[in-house]
Amino acid sequence: MTQKVLIFDFDGTLADSRKTLVHIANKLAGEFGFDRVTEDEIIRLSNLSSREIVQQSPIPTYKIPFLLRRVKKELNQEIKKLQPFIGIKETLNSLKSQGFLLGIVTSNIENNVLDFLKSNQLENHFDFIYSGSSLFGKDKIIKKVIQKHQLLTDHIVYIGDETRDIEAAKKSKIKVVAVTWGFNSAHILAQHNPDFLIHQPQELTEIFNTKNIKISVE
Known part of the structure; x- marks a missing residue:
């Protein structure tokens, strides 16, 4: 795909x-x-x-x-009771309208994610959800997603808030955007050399509009 x-x-x-x-x-x-x-x-x-x-x-x-x-x-x-970060809903709406396929890969359990999405009227934004129990096994889940959906690695970007997210993306040979509004600080995220380091959800829309990441369909 x-x-x-x-x-x-x-x-x-x-x-x-x-x-x-x-x-x-x-x-x-x-x-x-x-x-x-x-x-x-x-x-x-x-x-x-x-x-x-x-x-x-x-x-x-x-x-x-x-x-x-x-x-x-x-x-x-x-x-x-949980809420999405400020700006997430608007950003997801924008990305979806641009034609992106959106997914979630998490070490949380799928039912938790589904309940959150439904509570915040976000369930129609995502095309797939994959979860795994291993703390450092996200690369295996990402590779499973790539294989199952027959995706091209240069058309995929992973977005996460921890150094293990950067590590998983690099192991999966896909680009990664690190966000600073979550758990890890900007300082330690920068040390792990993500492709992009952003501070607000709205910056995601800016990144993909600038065509700095070559994941557009040719």
């Missing part, structure tokens, strides 16, 4: 879920044996890469998959 494709991360890119996720993490702190997360700690972590965060975590590696499952389950109870 030669259609232009934009693939979005979910948490921290589309959904403003950070405060909710921090609340859930603190709720589970005693059970999983880690300290409650403070605002200073969030700022510190935002300046670390995804892999550095895991390496410095006081949680034993074998417990992390169990914690992630619990977080996603708890998030299901809060998902309908």
Whole structure:
């Protein structure tokens, strides 16, 4: 397929879920044996890469998959309260009207994403949703999307808010836009050399209008 494709991360890119996720993490702190997360700690972590965060975590590696499952389950109870970041709806409308195929690849669970989209009248904007349980397995999901939909890698861009999103896009040999309104700071995102680094959702429309990324259908 030669259609232009934009693939979005979910948490921290589309959904403003950070405060909710921090609340859930603190709720589970005693059970999983880690300290409650403070605002200073969030700022510190935002300046670390995804892999550095895991390496410095006081949680034993074998417990992390169990914690992630619990977080996603708890998030299901809060998902309908979450809002998209300011400017996301308008940007998605614009991109859709330009003929882009829009998708979501996330480590969250599909039901959470669907509930969020329905609650915010965004369910008709996306052509596919793929989820996976692995923290660092998004490249495998992206490759699955490429194969299943017979996409061309030079017609795809991935959009995410964490260093692991940049890493996944590069492993998948597609371009990547890093956004600074999510979890990771602009400083650490820039160090991982995304194709573009943006600070507001509206900049996505500007990027693709300038034809700086050659993903238009010939």
